[in-house]
Amino acid sequence: MNPFVLVQPRSHAQAAKVMAAGGSYRLPVLKAGGIDVLDHLKEGLLSPDAVVNVRRLGAEGPAVTRLADGSIRIEAGATLAQLASDPILLADATVVAQSAGSAATPAIRNIASAAGNLLQRPRCWYYRHAQFECLKKGGSMCFAVDGENAHHAIFGPGPCHIVHPSNLAPALMVLDGQVHLTGSKRDRIAAADLFHMPDKGILSEHNLEQGEVITHLTLRPRPTSGFHAVKAKQSFDWPSALACVSLRVEEGVIREASVCAGAVAPVPWMLPRVGAALKGAKATDDAAIAAAAELAAEGAKPMRDNGYKVALLVASVRRATLRALGRETPSFREIRP
Amino acid sequence: MQSLGVSAAAASVAANAEATAKSGRAGGSDGDAPSVMGPNPIDLTLTVNGVKHAMKVEPCTTLLEALRLHAGLTGTKEICDRGSCGGCSVLIDGVLAVSCLMLAIDCAGASITTVEGLAKADGTLHPLQEAFIRHDALQCGYCTPGFLVAGAWLMASTPKPTLPQIQQAMAGNICRCGTYTNIFNAVLEATGQRPLIDGTIA
Known part of the structure; x- marks a missing residue:
């Protein structure tokens, strides 16, 4: 790691001022848990002159609270471990608790923050390797096109074929999540507007401006929601495909459905056709749920080595839907002796 | 400064x-x-x-x-x-x-x-360390400190962890010698439970 100055702001607003363009530092980098920031520093992908440390800001209060309007508030610095075990989320925003609990490892979940999970950079091995000057680093080509692309996107026209790495982002998407900001004129941005495809800006994945800092997230409660991820190593790996599903069920019939996939496209990938197909299905109609899940594959254009992800995506959508309905099929852990 | x-x-x-x-x-x-x-x-x-x-x-x-x-x-x-x-x-x-x-x-x-810091000041080993020795829960030993700390963390919150709980708590620890079964057995025994496979040395 290159030596840097560590700035300890006393509030998110103060952090935003330090981070703002034209401030005291040439390349300030915001750090909460620091999992991805330290990785970038060690790999030589980032050489900041200042690290602005927002870890512990807000840590004295509760990580998750219920607001008067019925929505749920998550602090930006809440750890994934806190989200995974939070009673409010487990009861009323199950998909968030499940997605947080599925990310990374116990030791990392104890450190990594909610906002950091949203804003972590892609895990593409060409992006992560300092010697590959890829499009994302200002280079002229995406090495995944003709290279090793088993873990890359099956959706999107390129020119960069990363998959968005966040577990939490698709969960927020299906709960109409809002990302609250300080340091700018706007006070929030919808989770659905937080990310952009590579053709809308290749050097970053998000639509935040320099100096905007996430303070907290809010979302709509939805007890009938569920998450499922398929990973090469199910206990700890980046998902090959994941799905988040949020349902409103009345008298045994699905009245509303919102479905979002992760790890298959450069952004959290909404699946409106699946949601529309689930609408009107009986909660016990496995054939209808399976048929709706098949629609997740529509428009997929796998690369040379990642066609397997299409089937994993369909399975993830089906299983996340069953999980949202409380009809989870036994996982590998539960069927072990 | x-x-x-x-x-x-x-x-x-x-x-x-x-x-x-x-x-x-x-x-x-x-x-x-x-x-x-x-x-x-x-x-x-x-x-x-x-x-x-x-x-x-x-x-x-x-x-x-x-x-x-x-x-x-x-x-x-x-x-x-x-x-x-x-x-x-x-x-x-x-x-x-x-x-x-x-x-x-x-x-x-x-x-x-x-x-x-797992052993006591007088040198008495943590029950998990004792169990690691009994179950030969290490080969090259390089990952062992991490497994011991993760296991001690689990035991502090979960006195009688199930096998899935042990696997979950240690999901971030990799043993490239592949000693997992013996490690799980050591945790089970250290928490007063029967090992999966009775491979203990009498």
Whole structure:
């Protein structure tokens, strides 16, 4: 790691001022848990002159609270471990608790923050390797096109074929999540507007401006929601495909459905056709749920080595839907002796 | 030089001229200016296994580097150095963490436990360490400190963990010799449960 100055702001607003363009530092980098920031520093992908440390800001209060309007508030610095075990989320925003609990490892979940999970950079091995000057680093080509692309996107026209790495982002998407900001004129941005495809800006994945800092997230409660991820190593790996599903069920019939996939496209990938197909299905109609899940594959254009992800995506959508309905099929852990 | 002490992390008062100037510019109207440290080494005291270790570290120093190079506690291993293997696992205020992805400065004021702190002061081993020996739960031994710390963390919160709970708690620890069965058996036995396969030496 290159030596840097560590700035300890006393509030998110103060952090935003330090981070703002034209401030005291040439390349300030915001750090909460620091999992991805330290990785970038060690790999030589980032050489900041200042690290602005927002870890512990807000840590004295509760990580998750219920607001008067019925929505749920998550602090930006809440750890994934806190989200995974939070009673409010487990009861009323199950998909968030499940997605947080599925990310990374116990030791990392104890450190990594909610906002950091949203804003972590892609895990593409060409992006992560300092010697590959890829499009994302200002280079002229995406090495995944003709290279090793088993873990890359099956959706999107390129020119960069990363998959968005966040577990939490698709969960927020299906709960109409809002990302609250300080340091700018706007006070929030919808989770659905937080990310952009590579053709809308290749050097970053998000639509935040320099100096905007996430303070907290809010979302709509939805007890009938569920998450499922398929990973090469199910206990700890980046998902090959994941799905988040949020349902409103009345008298045994699905009245509303919102479905979002992760790890298959450069952004959290909404699946409106699946949601529309689930609408009107009986909660016990496995054939209808399976048929709706098949629609997740529509428009997929796998690369040379990642066609397997299409089937994993369909399975993830089906299983996340069953999980949202409380009809989870036994996982590998539960069927072990 | 600045001081970042155990008793008061807030003692990180900007004391050098450059730091004061920068914090003054950045602070604006938000009351107290942010503190600024480094890039040169600063004074830091870490409490590790109940002992205070005073050191001078740059802000970019990881907790793992501080433990191994400055506190002389080399039980905690550096393997992948990217949070992927669990070899550097420690407890920070009783919570499992990978020390390679933590800045040492972020641990000021915390109580850190490393593998050296699992045994009692008189040398009596932690029940899990005893069970590791009985079950031959190591081959090359390099991942062992991380597994012991992760196992001790689990045992502190879950006196009788199920096998899936053990697997979950140790999901971030990799043993490339593949000794997992013996490790799981050691945890089961250390928590008064029957090992999966009765391979214990009588």
